[in-house]
Amino acid sequence: MTDLCNNPSRRDVLRTLAASAGAVWLSPWRVTWAAQTGDANTLRLLYYTDLHTRLEWDTPIALDRAAESMNAQKADLSIAGGDLITDGFQSSANTVAPRWDAYMAMHRRIRPEAHPMIGNHDLVAADPDDGSPASDNPRHEFLDRFDLERTYRSFDAAGYHIILLDSIEVLGGDRRYRGYINAEQMEWVREDLSSISRDTPIILGTHIPLLTNFTQATEGATIANPFHRVVENNRDVLAVFGDHNLALVLQGHVHVDEFIRWRGTTFITGGAVCGRWWRGAWHGTNEGFGVITLRPGRIDWEYIEYGWTARRPAHV
Numbered sequence: 001m002t003d004l005c006n007n008p009s010r011r012d013v014l015r016t017l018a019a020s021a022g023a024v025w026l027s028p029w030r031v032t033w034a035a036q037t038g039d040a041n042t043l044r045l046l047y048y049t050d051l052h053t054r055l056e057w058d059t060p061i062a063l064d065r066a067a068e069s070m071n072a073q074k075a076d077l078s079i080a081g082g083d084l085i086t087d088g089f090q091s092s093a094n095t096v097a098p099r100w101d102a103y104m105a106m107h108r109r110i111r112p113e114a115h116p117m118i119g120n121h122d123l124v125a126a127d128p129d130d131g132s133p134a135s136d137n138p139r140h141e142f143l144d145r146f147d148l149e150r151t152y153r154s155f156d157a158a159g160y161h162i163i164l165l166d167s168i169e170v171l172g173g174d175r176r177y178r179g180y181i182n183a184e185q186m187e188w189v190r191e192d193l194s195s196i197s198r199d200t201p202i203i204l205g206t207h208i209p210l211l212t213n214f215t216q217a218t219e220g221a222t223i224a225n226p227f228h229r230v231v232e233n234n235r236d237v238l239a240v241f242g243d244h245n246l247a248l249v250l251q252g253h254v255h256v257d258e259f260i261r262w263r264g265t266t267f268i269t270g271g272a273v274c275g276r277w278w279r280g281a282w283h284g285t286n287e288g289f290g291v292i293t294l295r296p297g298r299i300d301w302e303y304i305e306y307g308w309t310a311r312r313p314a315h316v
């Protein structure tokens with residue numbers, strides 16, 4: 001699988017064949033599907049996730065290239081899917097401050113400026129490994145950097161209602177965290193939805209996936225997801241949207257480019273800017289980001305690789 005996806009000649013052949021046939025389906029990196037987007041306007045959405053910003057292995061150069069490639073897409077709206085920095089959860093604020101600085105330098109370059117979701121790595125000092133005290137509010141750094149009041153919120157763009165959730169619940173101890181949408185957010189989502197029409201197409205963002213086939217594809221068909229890989233109360237979350245038009249769910253966390261269609265809703269897991277945590281491809285997904293074009297009745301997804309060759313030594 002990795003060989004196939006990393007083989008540029010095969011990829012080029014697929015693209016050429018698809019282009020010459022005028023096909024709707026193009027390649028494993030590009031797909032078009034019918035969607036209940038109603039009369040909402042065309043929206044070109046940049047979706048990038050899982051950067052795991054750090055300073056080693058020339059990764060700031062990679063982020064520079066990624067930003068350049070993203071800006072070339074001329075998006076109307078940008079959303080960042082979380083894990084903007086690496087290892088905040090178990091590190092002190094001082095340790096990760098340079099990583100935040102490096103990410104923010106990239107963030108300021110992206111046009112238009114991205115709406116960020118929080119990922120598990122973006123919590124700071126939730127459970128420090130160095131024995132320093134845990135933070136009273138591990139979300140403080142994220143909120144402060146982006147001048148936000150809450151990690152979950154909603155806004156409207158081009159006829160779409162966009163909801164970004166905070167899918168991390170800190171557990172502490174050996175379990176550290178789980179994927180979970182807490183009661184406070186569930187109540188807020190209900191309230192938020194009560195103010196929009198049932199036809200309005202909704203884009204929902206959650207760092208930890210509501211639905212993914214990652215575990216079954218990589219570990220075995222009968223293997224259950226661990227509590228930190230998916231949102232445990234996913235069915236409750238989806239049930240809240242039952243009477244609404246949930247067109248698209250944007251997910252991150254597992255670093256693969258994945259596409260699931262379930263009951264009219266499309267779930268996209270958006271790969272990773274850092275690939276396999278800066279070691280190259282992860283289960284066939286190279287370092288990249290997504291561009292989604294939403295049109296009346298149709299959505300396009302393309303996973304765009306920005307051409308990074310990993311410089312992380314194999315032994316670290």
Ligand SMILES: [Fe+2]
Binds near residue numbers: 255
């Ligand atoms: Fe991640």
